[in-house]
Amino acid sequence: MFLNSDTAHASSLKNAPDNEEFWGAVRKTMEPMYTHTQLVNTRRGSSPLEVRDRVRSLVDLSLSYELDEYEPFRDLKESGSSLMIRQMLADYFGGGADEIALTRNAMEGIATVLNGVTLKPGDEVIATKYCYDSNLAILRQRVERDGIVLKLVDLPFGRGSDAEFVKAFSDAITERTRLITFPHVVVRTGQVLPVKPLAELARAKGIFSFVDGAHSAGHICFRLDELGCDAFATCLHKWMYGPRGTGFLYVRRDKIADVWPMWASWSNKPADSIEKFEEVGSVFKALPASIPDALAFNLQIGQEEKAARLRYMRNRWMIPLSRHEKVTMLTDIDAEPGTGFGAFVLDGIDHGQFAKALLDEFKINVLSFAMDEDPSLKGIHVSPGLSNSLDEIDRFVEAAHIVLGRGG
Incomplete structure (x- = not known):
């Protein structure tokens, strides 16, 4: 219809x-x-079958090799990432390869940012009751651990205008606000929140803006560099139809140094390198190695x-x-x-x-x-x-x- x-x-x-x-x-x-x-x-x-077949074909390789000189995934880092995959994601979603880090799911990227932005006792974080419960759990842990203040803005349930959403956040901001975070798409109702004007509101006041994009990536059309948010995390197994265990974190180039990685960089990546977020230890490389196949499926459509x-x-x-x-x-x-x-x-x-x-x-x-x-x-x-x-x-x-x- x-x-x-x-x-x-x-x-x-x-x-x-x-x-x-x-x-x-x-x-x-x-x-x-x-x-x-x-x-x-x-x-x-x-x-799609092409992704499932690709993963199946890589499973034995991932579990059987022993010697580095016979490593079948030598083009992938220990984290499963590579410049080629990051560039392919940047081409599809916008931004640069130097602003995208491979993750194992949306939650890893979300936890990285919500734990990694520096906050002092009394600093405020503004979120919404429509954030995932796991996202709010991280922030509530920071309330207990760091003495920050968590404020949930009251947004309409279901239908609402962009102006209503922006006003709700604007009214909640004070001189102590350091971070605002919200879902790109409210998962239950399908409401799309206005990322660009919210990001502009935050930037004008020196506030870090972070978007949970688990249900927008591959679902609606957007370009990360046009959204204007400081960071964005998503998975690739929902609306991109990739395998579970794949996702990415986008951080604006000029904001990377402001976010601590979840794990200290063992190779001493500089603070402004997106790759510092990828040093998470060994992963099952059959999953990230199939990302190009998932992207090809989406590009074909x-x-x-x-x-x-x-x-x-x-x-x-x-x-x-x-x-x-x-x-x-x-x-x-x-x-x-x-x-x-x-x-x-x-x-x-x-x-x-x-x-x-x-x-x-x-x-x-x-x-x-x-x-x-x-x-x-x-x-x-x-x-x-x-x-x-x-x-x-x-x-x-x-x-x-x-x-x-x-x-x-």
Whole structure:
């Protein structure tokens, strides 16, 4: 289903979001192995066969060699990184190879920055209740350990304007604020936060800005150097469809020296070297060695094409369900840029029972959630991925109407 804003854009894409011949072929290359219809793809995406085959082919090599002179991954550092891989990531996401460090997941990059920015007792960090619970756990540890002050801004649940979000952060800033951190995409609702104006607000006041990009990388179109944030961490196993155990940390060139690495650099990398973040000891190199294959898969499709397809699938379920009298959408379908997932609340129907009925009776998996920081904020989350078919989405809409019709 197209919105007016999507129709003109679709004509400029090399493969339109409703080209089922093309997207059906993409789905076949991913061969999802779930036994139920999986409509919660925010946890991880199904890697394409070319990536899975590549990892399998490298596993024996990774586990069998013994002598350095027969090292099959001599072009990779002990951390699994290389200049070539960092440059490929920079080409895809923006920024420079000297601003991107390979990590094993988003959490490693997040922990590096949230622990590595120098903070003194009384210094303030501004975050949001929509940050991942693990991110907030790191900051709360710093509250206990370092005596910093953690402030959570009150943002709208679901729909909200960029101006509202910027004002909320602006109103919370004081002369003691040293760091602001927030998710690029709120995982449950699909709300995209305005990184560029928030980064500009922070920079104007000498505040470090850090973005959790776990659900934006490979999902929506952006360039890191255009976002303007000081640091950004993500994984590659969600919307980039790479193997679990891969990710990267981006730090602006002029801010690298301001962040301590998690591990001291054994090779004495200078404070302004992005490579200081990569000295983490031995890793399983079969995983980072497959990153070029994952990037090739995404480049073959096109990021704009991926983003448009994900929005198209979202509209396919969101528009018909939004018309139901018992459904209130938390996701703004007209927002730009929009994500491929969203959420809604039910009137007079228990969210958990709704999700259970879909799973038990129709073998369709959606997520009944309550926000960690405020359990009163709850709803149903739906996030189709490229491995889903339109038939699966249509079957979800039909099943949802059946469950709604009988009141849960």
